[in-house]
Amino acid sequence: MGGERIGAGDWAIAAGVAVILLVTGLSEERSAAAFDVLGHVLLVAGGLVLAVRRRAPVAVLAVTGLCAVGYQAASFDVPVVAFLFAVYAAVRAGHRTATVVASVAMLAALPVAALVSGLHDTGEAFARARGALELAWLIAAAAAGEALRQAERRADEAERTREETARRRADEERLRIARELHDSLTHQISIIKVQAEVAVHVARKRGEQVPAALLAIQEAGREATRELRATLEALRDDDTAPPRGLDHLAELVERARAIGLDTTLTIEGRRPDVPAAVDRTVYRIVQESLTNVARHADATTATVRIDCRPDALAIRVDDDGRAAPDATPSPGHGLLGMRQRVTALGGRLHAGPRDGGGFTVRAELPVEQTS
Numbered sequence: 001m002g003g004e005r006i007g008a009g010d011w012a013i014a015a016g017v018a019v020i021l022l023v024t025g026l027s028e029e030r031s032a033a034a035f036d037v038l039g040h041v042l043l044v045a046g047g048l049v050l051a052v053r054r055r056a057p058v059a060v061l062a063v064t065g066l067c068a069v070g071y072q073a074a075s076f077d078v079p080v081v082a083f084l085f086a087v088y089a090a091v092r093a094g095h096r097t098a099t100v101v102a103s104v105a106m107l108a109a110l111p112v113a114a115l116v117s118g119l120h121d122t123g124e125a126f127a128r129a130r131g132a133l134e135l136a137w138l139i140a141a142a143a144a145g146e147a148l149r150q151a152e153r154r155a156d157e158a159e160r161t162r163e164e165t166a167r168r169r170a171d172e173e174r175l176r177i178a179r180e181l182h183d184s185l186t187h188q189i190s191i192i193k194v195q196a197e198v199a200v201h202v203a204r205k206r207g208e209q210v211p212a213a214l215l216a217i218q219e220a221g222r223e224a225t226r227e228l229r230a231t232l233e234a235l236r237d238d239d240t241a242p243p244r245g246l247d248h249l250a251e252l253v254e255r256a257r258a259i260g261l262d263t264t265l266t267i268e269g270r271r272p273d274v275p276a277a278v279d280r281t282v283y284r285i286v287q288e289s290l291t292n293v294a295r296h297a298d299a300t301t302a303t304v305r306i307d308c309r310p311d312a313l314a315i316r317v318d319d320d321g322r323a324a325p326d327a328t329p330s331p332g333h334g335l336l337g338m339r340q341r342v343t344a345l346g347g348r349l350h351a352g353p354r355d356g357g358g359f360t361v362r363a364e365l366p367v368e369q370t371s
Contacts, residue, residue, distance in 0.1 A: 002335060004051060006051055006055065009259060010050075010051045010054065011051050012050075013050060013085070014047055014048050014049070014050040014202060015047070015048065015083050016050035017047035017050055017081055018044045018046070018047025018048050018082075019084060019361065020047070020081060020084065021043040021044070021046060021047050021049070021078055021081060022040060022043050022044055022047075023041075024078045024079070024198050025039060025040060025043045025071070025076045025175060026040075034155060036074075038071075038074055038354075039071045039076040040069070041075065041237045042067040042068075042070040042071040042074065042076075043067070043071050043078065044064070044065050045067050046063070046067030046071070046080075046082040046083070047081075047082050048087075049063045049064060049082070050064070050082055050085050050086065050208070051371065053086060053089035053090075054093070055084065057086070057089045057090040057092075057095055058060045058090060058095050058098045060086045060089065060090075061083075061084075061087065061089075061095075061098065061099065061102050062085040062102065064080070064085070064086040065080075065081040065083050065086070065102055065105065065106050065109075065328060066084040067082065068080035068082065068083050068106065068110070069106070069109045069110065069112075070113075071170060071262035072110055072113035073113040073114075073116040076269075080106070080110075085105065086165050087099055087102075087103065087128065087184060089103075090261055091149065092148050092152075093149070094149060095173060099256075102125060105222045114210070119288075124193070127314045135205075137309075138260060144319075146258070150221070156182075167238075168320075185228055189221060189224050189225055189228060190225070192217070192221045193218070193221030193224075193225055196214060196217045196218040196221050197218055199214055199216065200214055200218055207290040212258060212259055212260055213259060215251070215258060216255065216258050216259040219258065220255070223251075223255070225243070244280065244283040244284075244287075245274070245279035245280055245282065246267075246271070246279055246282055246283070246285050248283060249265055249267075249282075249283065249286055249306070251302065252283070252286055252287055252290055252304075253265045253290075253304060255290075256290045256293075256294065259294055260290075260300075261290070261291055261293060261294055261300070261302055262300060262301040262302070263290065263301070263302045263303070264301075264302075264303050264304065265304045265305075265306075266303070266304070266305045266306070267305075267306040267308065268307050268308065269307055269308035270304070270307070270308055271308045272309075272310060272311075272313075272367050273367075274367060275367065276314065277345060278313060278345060278365045278366075278367060279342045281341045282306070282313060282337070282365065283343070284337075284341060285315050285317070285338050285349075285361065285363050286304055286315065286317060288335075288337065288340075289304075289317035289361045290304070290317065291300060292335075292359075293317075293319045293321060295361070296321075297319045297321025297322065297323065297359055298321050298322045298356075299319035299320050299321035299322075299358070299359075301319065301320050302317065302318065302319040303316075303317070303319075304316075304317050304320045305317075307366075310367075311366060312351065312364050312365060312366050312367055313364070313365045313367060314362070314363070314364050315361070315362070315364075315365070316360065316361070316362050316363075317360070317361045318354070318358060318359070319358050319359050320355075320357065320358045321358055321359055322357070323353040323354075323357065324360055325336055325361040335351050336352070338361070338363070339351075342363050342365065343354055345365050345366065346366050347363060347364050347365040347366060348363065348364045349362070349364075350362045350363075351360075354371075
């Protein structure tokens, strides 16, 4: 509660109570006027201190109580409205023991204050104290504060329960996806990897030249195994660290060269502090682009260019394949996946044939706006 900001509403309530107390004090007739100034000050102070009731409820409870006893002793027979507000605020904040102690003290102090003000009849002093602080008002204020506190606590608990349930369901879904990926992909990839390694081993044992395509299959199997393992670990552990990023683009270029595609990589500009999601997406765009070149473009060369700007990363992958300038690119899963990744990060993607032949993939990913 100590960190709550004092708002305009708090000041409005405090000022309103202060005005009510002051007007009530000014409107009544009193025989003694020696302490008028002090009484007026206590009436106003008891109201204005309510502005900080949410930040310091116990302190406000004590101050309003002392002000009420003070102006009663100064012969101001004014209801202790500010103290009731303070009781409500203290109970709402959970300070029930302090509220009970302060209330009991007020019940005892108000008759004494009435006697100090000049009353000589004890019965009349108790009657004035009872009129200033009706017990029913006190109970009602405390009950209202307690009811609201309990309602807020139940609302907070319900919110925490919903968040915990959502997190648990998300964890369960990640584990389910991890199990399905493991069951459906790991076995097939392992078979491809083992068969490729066996074929390479047999060819070398016979003294035959190992085809470049077979070596590429072997390396792709190893890389797929590593990536699948990293993906499964991320799903199981909710690890946000990207398994591949800008630092691994050279590996993609080397693998493309291994299958006979003359590929170059150029990174220009000062590399900014790249968020993990952007780093991972750059790698995936280049990976998918080179994969499409190798599979569909019938190209001999490819260029990968990364422009590092202060606010964005620009990626461009060109090839000299057979794509004609007027051809419409087929929206396969690879291009669709790239577009979804880029859009999710607030970036732009263009993929299509370029003038003079060949195919171009251009993407721009914002850096500062992405977390």
